Amino acid sequence: MQTTDHKQQPAPGALPPPAAGPGKLPGIRHLIAVGSGKGGVGKSTVSVNLALALAQRGARVGLVDADILGPSIPGMLGIPTGEPPEMTADSRMIPAQRHGLKVVSMGMLTGDDQPAVLRGPMVGKYLKMFVAGVQWGELDYLILDLPPGTGDTQLTLAQSMPLSGVVIVTTPQAVSLKIARRGLRMFEKVQVPILGIVENMRTFTCPHCGETTDIFRHGGGEQMSQELGVPFLGALPLDAEVVTCGDEGCPIVVDQPKSASARVYGAIAGALVAQLDTADTGLKPFVWNWDSNEGAPAWREAAVLPSGARNIPVGLLRRDPRTLSLLWQDGHRDDLDVRDLRLACRCALCVEEMSGRPLLDPRTVRADVSPRRIASIGNYAIQFDWSDGHNSGIYAFSDLRDLGERAALQGAEDV
Incomplete structure (x- = not known):
């Protein structure tokens, strides 16, 4: 995973009207x-x-x-x-x-x-x-x-x-x-x-x-x-x-x-x-076929704001078959490895609900696991349909932002 900051001052009047x-x-x-x-x-x-x-x-x-x-x-x-x-x-x-x-x-x-x-x-x-x-x-x-x-x-x-x-x-x-x-x-x-x-x-x-x-x-x-x-x-x-x-x-x-x-x-x-x-509520609802890129959501650099929210995405992108890129309203960008996303699932099948103890053994997740489909859930999350058949995890935008920050910190420590 890599993270970058991408600040861009929107031109006057660049923000589109509310979705219709x-x-x-x-x-x-x-x-x-x-x-x-x-x-x-x-x-x-x-x-x-x-x-x-x-x-x-x-x-x-x-x-x-x-x-x-x-x-x-x-x-x-x-x-x-x-x-x-x-x-x-x-x-x-x-x-x-x-x-x-x-x-x-x-x-x-x-x-x-x-x-x-x-x-x-x-x-x-x-x-x-x-x-x-x-x-x-x-x-x-x-x-x-x-x-x-x-x-x-x-x-x-x-x-x-x-x-x-x-x-x-x-x-x-x-x-x-x-x-x-x-x-x-x-x-x-x-x-x-x-x-x-x-x-x-x-x-x-x-x-x-x-x-x-x-x-x-x-x-x-x-x-x-x-x-x-x-x-x-x-x-x-x-x-x-x-x-x-x-x-x-x-x-x-x-x-x-x-x-x-x-x-x-x-x-x-x-x-x-x-x-x-x-009001700008971020992305429009979408159902995204990962392999064909059909239904891909927008990547709206013009929606970046100097005082934008850290957990409202204004763009999702298939950077390559193994990387999901997210652009946040505050201009920050995260590039997340899709296998790392699969391992980060917090559903009841992957994490014990009461104790938080991991149930998913990383050794059971194939190196080539990838999304088949990604769908928006309301205004706050996305859900993956994975190639290994798993599809019960909901990834809140706030959790995805935290995941990117942890990956950046880990990368800095490795260097």
């Missing part, structure tokens, strides 16, 4: 998750009204109720439940339409009082169907309203779908902020860009006397965004009309477009669009 269409999902420009660490913070209400605010800006918007086990979006939009959607001739779902949004939810398949009793793998199957098995048409934004927490749904999204980023919703009190921080860190770990934090239920204004009260404290979300270095998209008031409008199936952005809450949602939508216009 075929680079992500066909016809969908941006896939945006809305998440939270805990329930009860108004995440679904934010998802619905944010989607509507984007639509009011002239965008084509879809909304997926990704809380498969606890769907709430149909009620907020006045969509009948228990009425399965129509299907196209090629067995794709046709989404419901309300207030200019295209919508899919598990609640459309089950009644209000019928639980969806599903194990984790089935939850993931439905989620993938709701995103990739729907006839969305052309969309600028597909909003995914996630369940609370950091479980199967979040991991399925991060590993199998090209997210443009995530919006984190929290309330100002300490317990909500602490759990929201965990959720944010989970998305950072799998390298899903954090598009911003929304603080919900900040201030209550009495409709009778006009006095304002910070029932759930004040400014915690903004402070968290400053501490973590992520954008703060805006703070929403605690407004009884938001609840009333949602219960009646006509969200406040539609029912009362001139209200204070609706204006804040409009400002948040504008801030989100600005973040998406400047």
